Amino acid sequence: MSRLRLLVLLSVLSIIGILAVQVVWVRNAYALRERQFRQSAFIALQDVADEVARLNHFTLNRYAVTQLSDDYFIVNTDAPIDPAALETFIQGSLQAHNLITDYEYGIYNCETDRMVYGAYVGTSTLTKGRLQSIRNLPKFPRYTYYFGIRFPNQAGFVAGQLTGWVWSTVAVLLVVLFFGYTLSVVLKQRRLTEVQRDFINNITHELQTPVSTIRVAADVLQTDGITQQPNRLKQYARVLGEESQRLQKQINSILQLAKSERTGFVLERTDVNLHELMAEAAHQFAPHITLDLTATHANLYADRYHLETTLNNLIDNALKYCDKSPRIVLHTRQEHGKLIWSISDNGIGIAPKHQKAVFQQFFRVGSGHTHNVKGFGLGLYYVRQVVRAHGWQLALTSEPGQGSTFTIITKSEKVKERKSEKLTLNESLFRSFAL
Structure with missing residues (x-):
């Protein structure tokens, strides 16, 4: 067992290590692609500044590009800028450097002290629109003639390269x-x-x-x-x-x-009076059983053998798992047209963490007391299978040291002549769900 735990621990650590390394690699690759994008944008915009300078018949003697944020650049031109020519220069330079992404730009007007002639260019549809006043790009006080350009989809473009x-x-x-x-x-x-x-x-x-x-x-x-x-x-x-x-x-x-x-339960359904079965069980297991039969109609269309065996299994469990004088109550009641019956005991009880598992095949609660009790761990599994085959509902209420109550909700039926019916487990489940 210790070897298996060591294997599980090493496996979990290996998985965590692999995922951590992969995350670090992806983050480093993204950061590298982001730096490459900025470098390419810097060079492309410098080429645009050179094109504008040649258009105005002079030569720039210094770098014209300043990066104000991750996705926003300012380009100094030292001369007035023609909007139509500028957009042509930007489009051509970005494509030459494989920067096929959306961008928006604006030209600074020194007379109005505003960024004007702005447009948004989407590379997917090649559509562009005038920038509204709320989308004015930030100004840069160090230059007189310049334009600003932003790449709003930079993150998506960089991610696309990965x-x-x-x-x-x-x-x-x-x-x-x-x-x-x-x-x-x-x-x-x-x-x-x-x-x-x-x-x-x-x-x-x-x-x-x-x-x-x-x-x-x-x-x-x-x-x-x-x-x-x-x-x-x-x-x-x-x-x-x-x-x-x-x-x-x-x-x-x-x-x-x-x-x-292998084949599912085969149910031989007949009209069964539940009160009669409980009275017989009370006589068989006397004096430990008390009857509290308040239901007005206790007739079920069920397999008598499986129903009786289910009842006996629950009573037998209540007797076996009790460390004091057993007191078992068989109770029935009518509620909203349904027959609800239960078996309550004053036994050792079942912890909440085991209450679902006790209905599993071969499961037995891992305590010294219960393992001293004879059994295969099949009783409650059998009970659940019978309840499911009939399309009923099963509930368990229990606290350690306070006893347990197994409640089964069925549909009461009046006795009437019916032909004996055989249903497999799958057929009965289908009918219960269809109802």
Whole structure:
């Protein structure tokens, strides 16, 4: 177990390391592409300034480009600028340097002390529009003749240059996901192996007990003088019969669940009176059961055998998992046209973290007290399967040390003549959902 935990820890650390390295690589690649964009924009705008200078028949003797922010540049021209020519120069220079992205520009007018002749040029549609006053570009007091240009989609343009990095990141994420899935399968398989081992241990112990008792009883019955002791003969014959029935019951429960997993429950639905079943159970498990039957109609269209076995399983659990004198209450009531019945006990209770898991196959709460109780971990799983097959609802309310209440919500039905009906588990579930 410690080796598996070490493997899981190392795997998680490896995944975190891979993701961290990938994030650092992508951030560095983006920062590099961003610097390359700014350098290309700087050179392209310097070329535009040179073109404007040649248009005005003079030569610039210094760098004309100043970057005011990440996406905004000021270009000094030292001479008046023709708007039509400027846009042509900008468009040509940006394309020459592979800066195919949207931009907006404005020319400073010293007479009005404002940025004017602004336009937004979208490379996708090559549409442009006049800049409104609210979109005036910032001025730069150090120059008299200049224009400003902004690249509003710079981040998107730079990200578009990282296609290879994006695909590599997707590939890494897929590898991590597959690795995580594989790890989860391994952990699940290990858990199933442990559950299977526990089940084999439990079933071996449970079957060994009646087999040993039967063997001892058979040895006694084979002794020469046993016929001379009729009372002893009857006692061992009774033990032999009881243990044989117990062994047969355990084998049948395992075979029945194995069959239900393969083919689903086969329900022989008939009209059943729940109050009669509860009265029989109260007589069988007396004196630990109290009846509180307040429902006016307790008739169900259900499989009598599975319903009776479900009721007996819940009562048997209440008796086994009780560390004091057992008190079990069987209760029924009518509510909004539904028959609600429950089994309450004063047993050891079930912690909230285990209340969903107790209905899983082979699951047993990991405490010394419960594992001292005989069982396969199939009782509540069987109860849930029967409830689902009938299309009913099952709820559990429990607190450690305060006992448990299993509540089943069914639809009460009046007795009427109906043909016996066989439903598989899948068919019954379909009908319950359709309703």
